[in-house]
Amino acid sequence: MNSGQPAEAPQSFYYNTGKYRGVLSWVLSTDHKRIGILYLLSVGAFFLTGVTLGLLMRLELIAPGKTVVNASTYDSLFTLHGIIMIFFFIIPGIPASLGNFFLPLMIGARDVAFPRLNLLSWWFYIVAGFLALATVVMPGGPPDVGWTFYPPYSIRTTTSVSLAAFAAFVVGFSSILTGLNFITTIHRLRAPGMGWLRMPLFPWALYATSWVQVLATPVLAITVLLLILERSFGVGFFDPVKGGDPLMFQHLFWIYSHPAVYIMILPAMGIISEVIPVFSRKAVFGYKAIVISTMAIGVVGYLVWGHHMFTTGMSEEAQLVFSLITFIVAVPSGIKVFNWVSTMYRGSIVMAPPMLFSLAFIFLFSIGGLTGLVNASVAANVHIHDTYFIVAHFHYVMFGGTGFAFFAGLHYWFPKMFGRIYNVRAALIACVVMFIGFNLLYFPLFILGWNGMPRRYYDYLPLYQPLNVLSTIGSWVLAAGILVVVINLVRGAFRGDPAGSNPWDGTTLEWQVPTPPPAENFDVIPEITHGPYHREGKAQ
Amino acid sequence: MGLSLIHKLTDGHSRGLLPRAHLDDKGSYSAVKNLPELVNDAFSLVIVISLVLLVLVTFFTVFFAVKYRRKKNPVPHEVKEPLILEITWTVIPTILVLIMFWAGWVNFVPLRRIPENAMPVKVNARMWSWQFEYENGRTSPTLNVPLGRPVKLLLHSSDVIHSFYIPEFRIKEDVVPGMENFLWINADREGEFDIFCAEYCGRGHSGMISKVVVMSSGAFHEWYEKKEEKHAAAGELSGPALMEKHGCLDCHSIDGSALVGPTFKGLFGRSQIVVTGGREMSMIADEAYIRKSILHPSDEVVKGYPDIMPSFEEDMNEEEISAVIGYLKGLK
Ligand code: HEM
Numbered sequence: 001m002n003s004g005q006p007a008e009a010p011q012s013f014y015y016n017t018g019k020y021r022g023v024l025s026w027v028l029s030t031d032h033k034r035i036g037i038l039y040l041l042s043v044g045a046f047f048l049t050g051v052t053l054g055l056l057m058r059l060e061l062i063a064p065g066k067t068v069v070n071a072s073t074y075d076s077l078f079t080l081h082g083i084i085m086i087f088f089f090i091i092p093g094i095p096a097s098l099g100n101f102f103l104p105l106m107i108g109a110r111d112v113a114f115p116r117l118n119l120l121s122w123w124f125y126i127v128a129g130f131l132a133l134a135t136v137v138m139p140g141g142p143p144d145v146g147w148t149f150y151p152p153y154s155i156r157t158t159t160s161v162s163l164a165a166f167a168a169f170v171v172g173f174s175s176i177l178t179g180l181n182f183i184t185t186i187h188r189l190r191a192p193g194m195g196w197l198r199m200p201l202f203p204w205a206l207y208a209t210s211w212v213q214v215l216a217t218p219v220l221a222i223t224v225l226l227l228i229l230e231r232s233f234g235v236g237f238f239d240p241v242k243g244g245d246p247l248m249f250q251h252l253f254w255i256y257s258h259p260a261v262y263i264m265i266l267p268a269m270g271i272i273s274e275v276i277p278v279f280s281r282k283a284v285f286g287y288k289a290i291v292i293s294t295m296a297i298g299v300v301g302y303l304v305w306g307h308h309m310f311t312t313g314m315s316e317e318a319q320l321v322f323s324l325i326t327f328i329v330a331v332p333s334g335i336k337v338f339n340w341v342s343t344m345y346r347g348s349i350v351m352a353p354p355m356l357f358s359l360a361f362i363f364l365f366s367i368g369g370l371t372g373l374v375n376a377s378v379a380a381n382v383h384i385h386d387t388y389f390i391v392a393h394f395h396y397v398m399f400g401g402t403g404f405a406f407f408a409g410l411h412y413w414f415p416k417m418f419g420r421i422y423n424v425r426a427a428l429i430a431c432v433v434m435f436i437g438f439n440l441l442y443f444p445l446f447i448l449g450w451n452g453m454p455r456r457y458y459d460y461l462p463l464y465q466p467l468n469v470l471s472t473i474g475s476w477v478l479a480a481g482i483l484v485v486v487i488n489l490v491r492g493a494f495r496g497d498p499a500g501s502n503p504w505d506g507t508t509l510e511w512q513v514p515t516p517p518p519a520e521n522f523d524v525i526p527e528i529t530h531g532p533y534h535r536e537g538k539a540q
Numbered sequence: 541m542g543l544s545l546i547h548k549l550t551d552g553h554s555r556g557l558l559p560r561a562h563l564d565d566k567g568s569y570s571a572v573k574n575l576p577e578l579v580n581d582a583f584s585l586v587i588v589i590s591l592v593l594l595v596l597v598t599f600f601t602v603f604f605a606v607k608y609r610r611k612k613n614p615v616p617h618e619v620k621e622p623l624i625l626e627i628t629w630t631v632i633p634t635i636l637v638l639i640m641f642w643a644g645w646v647n648f649v650p651l652r653r654i655p656e657n658a659m660p661v662k663v664n665a666r667m668w669s670w671q672f673e674y675e676n677g678r679t680s681p682t683l684n685v686p687l688g689r690p691v692k693l694l695l696h697s698s699d700v701i702h703s704f705y706i707p708e709f710r711i712k713e714d715v716v717p718g719m720e721n722f723l724w725i726n727a728d729r730e731g732e733f734d735i736f737c738a739e740y741c742g743r744g745h746s747g748m749i750s751k752v753v754v755m756s757s758g759a760f761h762e763w764y765e766k767k768e769e770k771h772a773a774a775g776e777l778s779g780p781a782l783m784e785k786h787g788c789l790d791c792h793s794i795d796g797s798a799l800v801g802p803t804f805k806g807l808f809g810r811s812q813i814v815v816t817g818g819r820e821m822s823m824i825a826d827e828a829y830i831r832k833s834i835l836h837p838s839d840e841v842v843k844g845y846p847d848i849m850p851s852f853e854e855d856m857n858e859e860e861i862s863a864v865i866g867y868l869k870g871l872k
Contacts (some may be wrong), residue, residue, distance in 0.1 A: 156848040240717045241719025374583060379583075382713075
């Protein structure tokens, strides 16, 4: 920490460039706020890339047979789309961008515990991102295995699977480092007086997420390493021809990737838990219940990976247990939804963009979560597994859930990050357009799946066409909504009206510092004397 | 160690904790209800409960958002948090999920209990076609079954993981190389129903389609006893027809374009680099080379192509192989 920080007139961190100038003052900065913005831009760029690939796929699927690309290209499209969306958008998305920027501010710290490690993790992220994109120009062409890398196919194909797997390996380290950093920050750097139960819910969510990141990600790293070894040197881990076991890969993969689902959703829930109280002018309903649910989801989430494998020929004992635990893990999520809705009861509600995005979240996430129950029911799973029902389900959870929460968070904290505000009306309209487009795009997919259309299908029987056309039209509406959001935010960042330091009347610490925050966040570290959503004291 | 333990516990072949009854036809679950109904029921139960919950949540969200909007309700009221409320909305959903879990489980078990008199059919999956093999050795590209007789499907893959899926029958199971998974069906009406591959298996995944043909018992037996066309007409089928039949053209073109495998156009007499035992060498594609590539494709793989072609040792007889080679010779 810099001890020469002037006590008076703290300057915004935008002016405090540190040792470097220009671009270097960003890419070599150890200020958590600059790193947060770096992440925001990079994550945003990957999101838009992924969306473009998604639109291309939807265009291809508007009619059976070849429409715009051939089968191999389609296979690469869904693989890259999946890898980008999972590893480069949704997993790092909220924690690394909004989390980095706001975790220290919300717990009254001057930075994260290990600022340089923080920067290193961004570099890992960027290098991994380039590796993943480099597969497109490598001999062999982009990978065509799906984001799940299932062997033996992933061992037999000659596309650049190893490079893509290595990219996942590297980005995994970025994730582990961020997790470690946040855990330490939360344990060691909370402002005096901020006991665990006075910590806001977004940091709580990041705390649970970080543990999952640290404990689960190494399993992924090992798994993809084994895959690379098998591809490069023919070691028979997974290929039955060499005495390997392909299902072992699936177990290892999902031991990481299911907890990863909670890495994706917990921070989103954290955002919703911040936004709803602020725009209802109330304390969050059931603070403790939400904290307990958050931790419960983090722990139980480790024990349900087998539900991705119900049809692989696993034993009935395993099917029984995995189905039961999967049903149980749904309960804490339900509890959270009930608490959020109850928070609005007798509140004083403003339908500002963050709130509207949050309510959209509740609806879409509920659909995603409830259809998860269908997947958890073994009898129903036998039919809908690996069909478009699953594609619809996970888009509802990841995009309708986490994606919309990300937009809620972005619109919520935007004024604090950039010191300006976007056009509120445009943001509201964009949210409505996105919501309509989203449902048009993904709801028909549930029906397609129930009618039997398998996923990762380049071509389909004509009977599936009408719903596919509807879905593709939805993708255009959704894209239009996203475009408005992007234009509105970029414009807002440069030319929006100046925002005060607390435009939404928030109660948590980040709203008590100047806008944009000074380089060291707090002149004087505040003393915490009450819970995070306490209002009475500020009524004057 | 830990991993192998996990694997033991979740491996389909270590049967242990649960009893595994083999019911005979009369006591079979199918007599109670047909199998797709079981899946439909488990699904409907979850959907109905979910809809109720979704409607409740959405109703209250919208209702509160309108009723307590700031214009009408400028001053918020802090409310008590009755513990009983938290307990209620923890306990009721827990009971609901347990009910759904149980329904899913009891409806699932019959899908895994094969009646003893079931007719076994071996399902051979490969990139990207299905083949069905009957007890008397008859093979067929479609799954022909008699009406009302349980059929047990033994799933085999000769390359990567596939998944055998009949949407109409609400049933699927992965076809994992090196492992024999199973399914059973009991068709209750005549007709033709789609078979899909539900596990992504490469470029031809979405084209890996076949049909279940449910026939009357009489029609089935007539078909079953009939000599296979293959033997009757082997000499007449030639060139393209044979290659179509065995699925060669799924991966190889005859017009010079590179698909998953090298093209057949101009193959005969071509000199090419092959990888054999990890080493590269140059080979002329002569008769012996083509024969070996059909029977033992992994021994010599053309450089730059994946080692994914299955062996046709069991599928093609000597006459067919000669016919194919004869055709390839002339394909300049
Ligand atoms: C406009 C936005 C989007 C569109 C149009 C879109 C469309 C699609 C389509 C058409 C597929 C392929 C389905 C198949 O062939 O099986 C797909 C797969 C997938 N999408 Fe999206 N998607 C979008 C956004 C997202 C987002 C935001 C996420 C994650 C947060 C996401 C995650 C995935 C994943 C993980 C897959 C599976 C890839 C695989 O099968 O390996 N998508 N999406």
